[in-house]
Amino acid sequence: MTTAMPLGAAENTEDEDEYEAVRAKVAARFTNPLDLPKEIFADEVIYREELRRIFNGPYWHPVAHLAELPEPGSFKTTWLGGVPLLVSRGQDGVVRAFVNTCTHRGTMLEQRASGVAAEFECPYHRWLFDNQGCFRGAPGQRDFRADFTPDDYALPTLRVEQLAGLVFVTRSPQAPSLTEFLGEAASPLGDCMLDDGRLTLLGYQKVVYRTNWKTYFDNDFYHAPLLHTGFRMLGWQGGSGKVIITQPVGHLCVEYQSRRYVDNGYLADTSVVEFRGDDDRARVVALRPVTVVTKHLDTINVRFARPLGVDRTEVHYAFFGHEGDTPEYAEHRVRQASNLLGPSGFITIEDAAVFSRVQKTSGDDGYQRFVKGADRPLEQATQNDELANTIGWAHYREVMGFDR
Numbered sequence: 001m002t003t004a005m006p007l008g009a010a011e012n013t014e015d016e017d018e019y020e021a022v023r024a025k026v027a028a029r030f031t032n033p034l035d036l037p038k039e040i041f042a043d044e045v046i047y048r049e050e051l052r053r054i055f056n057g058p059y060w061h062p063v064a065h066l067a068e069l070p071e072p073g074s075f076k077t078t079w080l081g082g083v084p085l086l087v088s089r090g091q092d093g094v095v096r097a098f099v100n101t102c103t104h105r106g107t108m109l110e111q112r113a114s115g116v117a118a119e120f121e122c123p124y125h126r127w128l129f130d131n132q133g134c135f136r137g138a139p140g141q142r143d144f145r146a147d148f149t150p151d152d153y154a155l156p157t158l159r160v161e162q163l164a165g166l167v168f169v170t171r172s173p174q175a176p177s178l179t180e181f182l183g184e185a186a187s188p189l190g191d192c193m194l195d196d197g198r199l200t201l202l203g204y205q206k207v208v209y210r211t212n213w214k215t216y217f218d219n220d221f222y223h224a225p226l227l228h229t230g231f232r233m234l235g236w237q238g239g240s241g242k243v244i245i246t247q248p249v250g251h252l253c254v255e256y257q258s259r260r261y262v263d264n265g266y267l268a269d270t271s272v273v274e275f276r277g278d279d280d281r282a283r284v285v286a287l288r289p290v291t292v293v294t295k296h297l298d299t300i301n302v303r304f305a306r307p308l309g310v311d312r313t314e315v316h317y318a319f320f321g322h323e324g325d326t327p328e329y330a331e332h333r334v335r336q337a338s339n340l341l342g343p344s345g346f347i348t349i350e351d352a353a354v355f356s357r358v359q360k361t362s363g364d365d366g367y368q369r370f371v372k373g374a375d376r377p378l379e380q381a382t383q384n385d386e387l388a389n390t391i392g393w394a395h396y397r398e399v400m401g402f403d404r
């Protein structure tokens with residue numbers, strides 16, 4: 001179950017000396033692989049290096065689902081770390097991803113979150129680009145400098161691959177194929193997204209967590225039935241469902257049986273969380289570095305996330321339905337989705353409260369520690385322990401140069 005993957009890019013940066021000093025100090029503090037020095041959640045120098053080695057490094061990042069780009073000209077804007085992206089379905093039907101920048105003086109080209117456009121016009125000097133990224137023309141073009149060649153001014157393109165309708169991008173030429181990157185996570189991911197090309201977009205919600213992106217992503221399963229009222233009212237305690245952890249990157253896939261709400265006193269109105277579907281196999285697929293995909297309790301959800309800084313993480317919850325849904329069931333999916341996840345969701349509110357409390361202590365020179373089941377062999381991983389987290393952290397240490 002290994003997934004070979006080249007490690008972080010090694011080119012030099014101006015910040016190299018500054019990072020080297022921090023790296024050496026942090027590496028010395030990694031005395032036990034199950035204990036994480038808290039400064040990795042709070043240090044600005046480490047954060048900047050993560051943007052370089054991870055978000056601009058050889059990882060694949062989901063940026064859209066095809067259901068968000070249903071017709072030629074459909075587009076969506078998003079971010080990869082600190083880089084603005086424009087994801088566009090061209091007139092030829094092909095989905096491409098570009099850096100969302102005018103190639104003249106660098107104005108952000110498209111500011112809308114999504115829409116349909118045959119062309120993108122920069123407001124600054126009115127340069128025009130088509131939805132396949134080509135430069136189409138500009139005012140005053142006859143007087144442009146002698147070496148001006150339209151092809152040199154196409155929008156900068158990212159590598160794109162797709163799986164189960166999800167569009168992945170990378171800025172790194174060193175990234176392996178998407179299949180290699182995902183390894184054994186590919187099949188559960190396909191199952192999570194239903195994988196029949198018939199998902200529909202129901203809508204979005206956005207949450208900004210006051211926490212480092214790694215704390216947000218590394219939301220272990222140990223806590224799920226303990227912190228979350230949502231799971232307690234469903235009577236879900238976790239258990240022995242399937243767990244897949246890919247090596248070396250540490251993607252985590254969990255499958256479990258979801259439960260219907262039985263009136264156990266948590267809800268005055270039992271219709272707030274009501275499971276109507278017939279698929280009770282719930283799934284969570286957590287793809288490093290920072291994307292989570294879930295299918296449970298009538299909801300299908302992709303959490304596109306990005307760091308906003310060392311202590312802020314923005315999560316764009318995209319909710320999906322299926323072409324075969326009746327209007328009533330689609331409406332139920334929307335209600336159920338908002339009641340569980342997003343700004344008013346039972347689960348999200350509790351996570352957000354804890355994440356900000358974790359962040360508040362990140363300057364105390366202590367450690368975050370993995371304890372429950374953390375030193376078992378991988379084959380013995382169960383859903384509710386912290387073993388799954390440790391694989392991804394081993395990879396992180398290596399990529400960031402923190403191995404002792």
Ligand code: FES
Pocket residue numbers: 102103104105106107122123124125126127
């Ligand atoms: S910066 Fe876009 S046209 Fe000049």
Ligand SMILES: [Fe+2]
Pocket residue numbers: 219223224228347351
């Ligand atoms: Fe949680």
